[in-house]
Amino acid sequence: MMDATLETLVEKVRACQKACNMCFDACLKEDHMMAECIRSDRECADMCGIVLxxxxxxxxxxxxxxxxxxxxxxxxxxxxxxxxxxxxQECAKACRACEEACNAYVAAHN
Incomplete structure (x- = not known):
């Protein structure tokens, strides 16, 4: 059974992965160059998958x-x-929430 900080972490990581994947797909459809956004979305979503x-x-x-x-x-x-x-903007919010949950988990388990 997971402790509360791990449960919160998994919830935020899963939401972040989903938001990054949605942003990645939407950025591919934009008219202007979104290469750096796409790259950071992919890296973050992949890292979230590893954590999950x-x-x-x-x-x-x-x-x-x-x-x-x-x-x-x-x-x-x-x-x-x-x-x-x-x-x-939605991706940024999910990433900030995930970043906070990750930092809280690390602080609680050091």
Whole structure:
């Protein structure tokens, strides 16, 4: 059974992964160049997927992966916040929430 911080983390990571994938797909349809946004969406979504996979294991690497996920979320949020598209703004919010949950998890498990 998961502890409360892990449950919150998994919930925020899953929401962030979904938002990043939606933003990635929407950015591909935009008329102007969104290459950096697309890149950060993919990296963040992939990192969220790794964290979700490892959340079900008792791996000693998990806290390190969560810390990297926090960094990926922060970078993605920084990029998405530069764009006025609704999908970018929603992605940025999900990334900030995930970044906060990751940092809280790391702080609680060090």
């Amino acid at each position: 996979d490892f959340s079900q294991r008792e791996s000693k690497l998990f806290p390190d992966l969560v810390a990297v996920c926090a960094r990926a979320c922060g970078m993605c949020a920084d990029e998405c916040e530069k764009h006025d598209h609704d999908h970018c």
